[in-house]
Amino acid sequence: MSILHTVNKSPFERNTLMDCLARAKDGAAVLLIEDGVYGALAGTQASDAIAKRGAIKFYALGPDLDARGLAEKPLIDGITLIDYSGFVDLAEAHNPVQSWL
Amino acid sequence: MSILHTVNKSPFERNTLMDCLARAKDGAAVLLIEDGVYGALAGTQASDAIAKRGAIKFYALGPDLDARGLAEKPLIDGITLIDYSGFVDLAEAHNPVQSWL
């Protein structure tokens, strides 16, 4: 069973997303939550980190994107939006779960 | 009177030091405290940010360096070590004081 990584920090403020991606294996899942969802935006200085990692499945928490006014902004291709129920499903489908705090 | 900037975050964890340096004018003072003192180390991936900014005066808080076991490690050239009393003097000699949190 592959790992679920969660990232809750803005890639513009901290190196957390890069720290995660440096240790995420192909086949793993990365879920962006809280301020981590800024990493899902297309066309930013931070977009390449995710856009260039094809073999990882990326998710972002919709309620956190909506709260931040990002519902209508284009996201990086291939990111799947989920809600808290989907977060639970992801945590069920993966093990262990590593939170990059 | 020029600004005193304080930076209390590790440059390996956050972009705070870079955020500060992008808005620090020549002639300003930058004081590294708490985990910010890691930015004072020579020979790291983060050293260039400070080493290449000649027209700013850099300080680091000695008690914070000592606590982290860095008393004997080489620092970037031109960084002045001070204690809390020296911090007060710096705050007296500069205005305003901007804490990059």
Next chain:
Amino acid sequence: MKFGILVNEGPFTHQASDSAYHFTKAALEKGHEIVRVFFYHDGVNNANKLSEPQSDDRNLVGMWSALAEEHGVELIVCVAAALRRGIKDELLAAGFTISGLGQLVEAGIIGDRLITFGD
């Protein structure tokens, strides 16, 4: 499936407690079991019954208490972290219990997953 939840930050300052709450509630609604919610570091401040948010804001302490009441979720506050921060029995909101760090380890052993929410 059995989930253990670790909450490392207090209410309001960081979103961690909110996210943990929403995850826990969603897991319960899907029929999963919550082995335990363990409050560590500043997370112990979630148990402070004196917390009084503005009327148009969410009340996280009360939300956790309600989850304990309605679903029997165990809310454990780490004794060492709590003592340091001044969270004692007389401050505990309904449903919270102070206990040792062993309860966190046990949640990791018994649970199928341990999920951390923090800063």
Next chain:
Amino acid sequence: MKFGILVNEGPFTHQASDSAYHFTKAALEKGHEIVRVFFYHDGVNNANKLSEPQSDDRNLVGMWSALAEEHGVELIVCVAAALRRGIKDELLAAGFTISGLGQLVEAGIIGDRLITFGD
């Protein structure tokens, strides 16, 4: 010179309160005046008199109280931030007073410098 001090984090979790304390003490020892220490955000937790650190650890709440006692330093806790986090009059350690945000602004106006310690 007159310094105002702003403390934005609680004791222990971040070094902010320690750094603010050492700065304040050093300023007093050099003969400067501390207009006021204002506790905002999680900084309000510095006023919790129930805080009981381990015996070999520093006691930040007590250290601030002692500074108020020995040097007459005014320790003001923001009422809105404190209510939200459950810091009320009955929890206040010696020397701390709950008041409004205007006290922070006034410290900025009256003081020659306002220095912030936070996360």
Next chain:
Amino acid sequence: MDDFEDDEFDGPVKKFLFLNRKAPYGTIYALEGLEVVLITAAFDQDVSMVFADDGVFQIKKDQETSGINMKNFSPTYRALEGYEVEKVYAEKESLEARGLSEDDLVIPVEVLSAAELAELMDTQDVIVSF
């Protein structure tokens, strides 16, 4: 905001700059910082407000917080004008790095460069950064 009357204070006027660098909701700093700005304005001080780094996200349009059960406080930025806070800036480099333009923002701002921000900071009496 409620515990202060506009005409109570009769002291000097200082230049206060509030430098907002944090994203909203992930932490409370943006919300509690905004309260300080409004109070300072009520003290008739010379207030400037700058959104830079992740702080520019505070004034992103279309915030819809019902899914996370938190209060959407972005409309409060519109109250700045009523408090006579008229010097409101966003930093160009911060907006660009995050793929944002002025059209994305919930209030009108003056866009300034990092170099201009550095100059502005240099002219202040007090800077408070959240």
Next chain:
Amino acid sequence: MDDFEDDEFDGPVKKFLFLNRKAPYGTIYALEGLEVVLITAAFDQDVSMVFADDGVFQIKKDQETSGINMKNFSPTYRALEGYEVEKVYAEKESLEARGLSEDDLVIPVEVLSAAELAELMDTQDVIVSF
């Protein structure tokens, strides 16, 4: 640590990995995280401890904390062996980025690469990151 007797627990053994990513003293996570590791070892679990990112600074030699009036807890890492925590790693890339070598460390560690850390994480039942 004190409220638990070694022989109380008779359940299953799981693989716990503790990933230490924060510098000491600036925040309390390193100190309070170490207590979790020791307790987990007392539960006879299969414990691995990794220092990566700024976590490698936790085990820097020569910590002298009297100037900041905090307790130097770095000697406690030497107690890991007594708790039979024998799988202690530091990440090569994290050490190098910070100009550190094994000689800088207060305890012996096995140095592993980021790729090896990724493999190690993949074999665990529980990961807790401080």
